[in-house]
Amino acid sequence: MTNAEKAKVYQEVLEHIRLFIEEHRLSPGDRLPSERDLSEELNASRSSIREALRAIELLGLIETKHGEGTFLKNYRPYHTVSLLSTFILNETRTKNELFEVKMLLEQNAAKLAMEHIDQTSITRLKEIVTEQHSRNNRHFHFFKTLFRLCDNDLLLKIWQLIEEFSRTVDIAEYHKEAYLELIEGIQDKDNQKIQYIIGQLYHL
Amino acid sequence: MTNAEKAKVYQEVLEHIRLFIEEHRLSPGDRLPSERDLSEELNASRSSIREALRAIELLGLIETKHGEGTFLKNYRPYHTVSLLSTFILNETRTKNELFEVKMLLEQNAAKLAMEHIDQTSITRLKEIVTEQHSRNNRHFHFFKTLFRLCDNDLLLKIWQLIEEFSRTVDIAEYHKEAYLELIEGIQDKDNQKIQYIIGQLYHL
DNA sequence: GTTCAAGAATGGTCTGACCACTGGATATTC
DNA sequence: GAATATCCAGTGGTCAGACCATTCTTGAAC
Structure with missing residues (x-):
């Protein structure tokens, strides 16, 4: 055998x-x-x-x-896997894979959202960026809203899953300005700009 | 209490x-x-x-x-992702969502691969497209190879899961020519062309 | 009709048993 | 002395059965 x-x-x-x-x-x-x-x-x-x-x-x-x-x-993501945090996820290879996938998904979402966007959503996104209470969670809320616009539940779930894992390593929050630029890019349907801004967030 | x-x-x-x-x-x-x-x-x-x-x-x-x-x-996160997916994928999900995510992932892979590509890989890809025995599986082999070039196990795993699940709905195989064009696009590092070709496969 | 007690069904936990596999210690053989 | 075979203790894999705690249903008593 x-x-x-x-x-x-x-x-x-x-x-x-x-x-x-x-x-x-x-x-x-x-x-x-x-x-x-x-x-x-x-x-x-x-x-x-x-x-x-x-x-x-x-x-x-x-x-x-x-x-x-x-x-x-x-x-629902965000229930269990906080376990993983202390367990491991320290390997750079693992981290890099996670963040790369996360970035790609967010780029995808932004591009898709660009095609569905309307004025109401733009306003909503701007609110999220400037709201005080979401200060520690801006990235998450912003993109969650963006993903919702894509009207693809599967895509959203995958992202949430990856986002959850990422949190066990590092919580990503960036400057308000980047998000505002991103909104501009979406509004102008400037895909190149969108891809670039999100890429910059992850310094890739 | x-x-x-x-x-x-x-x-x-x-x-x-x-x-x-x-x-x-x-x-x-x-x-x-x-x-x-x-x-x-x-x-x-x-x-x-x-x-x-x-x-x-x-x-x-x-x-x-x-x-x-x-x-x-x-x-490695892909282990957990693969576990959860068997449950998540079974939740109500439209064919459109599935194929949209699949397409996006393949676009991502092609773009990433574009950055890592070398002559050997180009040759290998061409072989896969023209090989007889992979006739019924060309799409899968082609993209699997492409994903491998991206050097991101998590991304590969996500795609594989979705690809497998898609098969239960519909098997996607396209004309040889599209893949050859895609290889050209990758070789020329022409991202626009790449995105367009893959988009065409899914008629979106 | 309302209230309350008993009981059935269910998850939560523990004990102790036995099997199957592994690796090292020991005995045997050459 | 070296190679081999055997044994055995440690470990995971599985099971049966017991008892407790909680919840819900049921039916009796009022």
Whole structure:
């Protein structure tokens, strides 16, 4: 036997759960079978079931309520992965990959948003940049709004995921002026300028 | 009692492990205490210890070797991204979103690759386009090679996941000529042309 | 109808057992 | 002495069963 790659029980359980969700078309808020039921159905011990459930709970995909059950959760980045911060992410290679992807996604968003932009959105963006309370979160709010304009939920989710990871390394906040210039670029539909400004943020 | 927020044992274990790693300055490859030792030291059952370990194993932070022990792993975000994606991608998602993101990623890759390209890679790309056996898989092979040139595993992983998922919807294969033109664009470092060609593939 | 107590279902945790794999110590053979 | 085979302690993998804490339902008592 060269490399049988025998999967652990909890990994198989994970796959079963994934399929279960798919087959039954479960939506966030819906209840999963109880640990005991899963145990019986999958022919695995309750401990193994729990190992699997705990793992995806940590990922933020499910939620357990004592005495009630296990529920599918509306996945939101920014719940769990702060764990990673002290764990690692110190490797420069990892950091660079993260920031590069983040920058690319933001460039993509800006370009797409440029095509959908209207005066109301421009105003909203300007507000976000100048609002006081978003001082420590300007970048996040600004781009979240921008991504929303793109009308592509998948793109938004990917970005949020990457953004979350990035935070465990470094919180990126830049000068107000850059964002205002960016808005100008979007308003003028000047793609070159947009790409350049975002590139500059990341000093690449 | 308003909101006691009693943490589960496995979450406390997680925190202990995190601290342990920090205090002992563990690096990837180093070994963690055995499950039984942790159990005794933290005054928790082995099951609880395992729930915690399985969770961060799934995250990709550690690696367990049967009979040997548990080891700290060199963490790469794409591991987690790929995990989450199997769930995220299954959430309601339109074909358009999927293909738009795919296109954007491919545009990103082409642009990045443009900056790293050399003669050998050009030749390799041309081969892929003209090879017979990759006829039904040209797009995938071509872009996979292109993404590799970008030297960003995270970006590659994201694209691969989306590409795979796209296949369940529709298989995209285009005319040989488009790829050859794309190679030309990359060779000439003509970004506008690159973006245009890829955009055309997706008729946007 | 309202209230309250009992009970069923469910997650949370622990104990202890046994198996399978690994690596080093020890014994055996040459 | 060197190579090999064997054994064994340590470790992860899995399981069965127990008990507790919480929640919700059910039905009896009022």
